[in-house]
Amino acid sequence: MEKRNVISATDLSIGYHTNRGEKQVHQHLSFELHSGELTCLLGANGTGKSTLLRTLSASQPALSGKLLIEGKALEEYSERDRSRIIGIVLTDKTQAGGLTVYELVALGRQPHTGFFGRLHREDHRIIRQTLDAVGIAHKANNYMTELSDGERQKTMIAKALVQECPLILLDEPTAFLDVVSRIEIMSLLHRLAIEQNKAILLSTHDIEQALVLADKLWLLSKEKGLLHGVTEDLILQQRMDDLFSRKDIKFDYAHGVYYPEVDCQHSIMVEASDDVLLHWTINALNRHGFACLLKSQTEEVMDLFTSQSGLIKANPTDIKSPTTLPQLKAVSAENLILIKDGLQEVCTSFEELLNVIEKYFQPLG
């Protein structure tokens, strides 16, 4: 299926009007959104994700610049035409608890129905098809109040789909959902984007799933504006660090997660029999205030400030030379050997190990 430019923006400036004039949230934005792809908009709170989505859905006007949807300027669309081009899914509370799933999804046909909103056979066919595609057909006659949060979101997505719009915008569709529902919804959206050749843009705080399932990423930050590209390109260009302006939060490029700066009071040398064990051993030690050095690192230049996991905030005072460092050999998850000052402790679980560590290492100052 040929991909096309559903959104095309040039030198766009978004923001809003206040009593004192214009408040520009972002300027000189230029981007494109293609059909057949799932695009995730990531950014810290307050960086303007909702403003951008509201501008794209015509809920608020852009301050300046060009914004074309399907080749036509957004302002030139009539309300009716706009309702057939853009579908939205929000986290707004509704008073639609007394509607059944079928009735609510049927509301999505309003742009296509006449004065009284009467549904014809074709409308019913589309509704039934969409309920199946989204996976909520078994609840069609249930009231919205009876649904779980995940099912409710699926219903809102189904409603946006029956509008038959080429563009669907979602504002944090997986907020408040548990991880199973989050993955379900993201997978569903990705599948729909491809199968129905739709352009789907969603903002999310679920970075984990976004990196897995998004075809394109839009990284929004106050300093760098909007960075966009294929997920893996942005990751490997080290762009994930620019997303949040905090210096004490870093991106683990190997595992695709953000982690906090560790306040290290001790150092320890770690070796493990495999990568999985190594990762989680370092995880536990960092949490307890240990900066971890890999055995391989100490054989070269000992550069404490660039260890793979765990930044050192304060200069640990018990560093003299590599050979006097305590060591942890993780042979397996049930065989953890701690060596300190010539003494050796074998622990059969992390619980045991952390108790031992508490005993032997006094917190400094």
Added chain:
Amino acid sequence: MNYKGVKYGIILIATILLLIIANLLFGSVHIPASAVWNIITNNATEKASWSFIIMESRVPQAITALLCGAALAGSGLMLQTAFNNPLAGPSILGITSGANLGVALVMLAGGGTLAAGIFNLSNFFSVILGAFVGSMLVMGLILFFSTLIKSNIMLLITGIMIGYITSSAISLLNFFATAEGVHSYIIWGMGNFGGVSLQQLPYFTIFCVAGLLMAILLIKPLNALLLGTRYAENLGINIRRTRNLLLVATGLLTAVTTAFCGPIAFIGLAVPHMARLMLGTSNHNSLLPITLLTGGVIALLCNLICILPGESGIIPLNAVTPILGAPVIIYVIINQRKIQYFN
């Protein structure tokens, strides 16, 4: 309309017919059923006084009750959906207080000689106009405040405060009016479906039907508004035009009913809830028609209760409607969590 809607619709229409018959049979003057039948079927064999009572009093009263009930219930439903507030009604948003003030101005400020029962065409229109302008002004004020106040509860309280202000203005008018004027106004304030004569009935009917037709036209936007303004806009609904149409419809219906029957409490507030509880749905396709029919039933029932004492007199309407309406509201509030349309 779905199956449940049709079922209830038929039951309600049957109930309405029964209640109309009951309303014709009972009254302060005892008229046997056979005579009523003869008079209705235009068999001119009965006493002229009886004929007069049936045709000029009871029939208009029954039809007025039916239309009033539907009008107020419809207004209540539209306001509750549009403002996303289950406690909204024509009276709580201060709209009836605006109509009250308009009527008070026309009745009392004009020297206080306009009694409720004496109308000619120009007086009739001036009362309607007074009620309409009064309710529109208050509605406009409420809308203005709604742009400043985000919380629905705060907006309701503002409506109540505006109601107090209009009450104080009405008190002033009462203070400076003549005794007859005050008396007329107070009797008017008790609510009475008998205020529409046979000559005025066609006009009353036209205004009510116009407002109800506007309500029917609003079914599609009202359903979209259940999702909230942002979703409704996205579905192609012009929010401003919908709000305006809604205001004109509710304003008209409230103004007409208030002008003729006085301010009637509780029907606008409670009947939509009764309909929702019966149908179990928020879908206006069935909810609106059933609300209108239920409103008619409740109004006719209240009217029947009012005229039941017969020779001993008539109970004021506004003494009866709260007895039917308030328990419904209390029931809804207590069972809020179990009721699906609240969530």
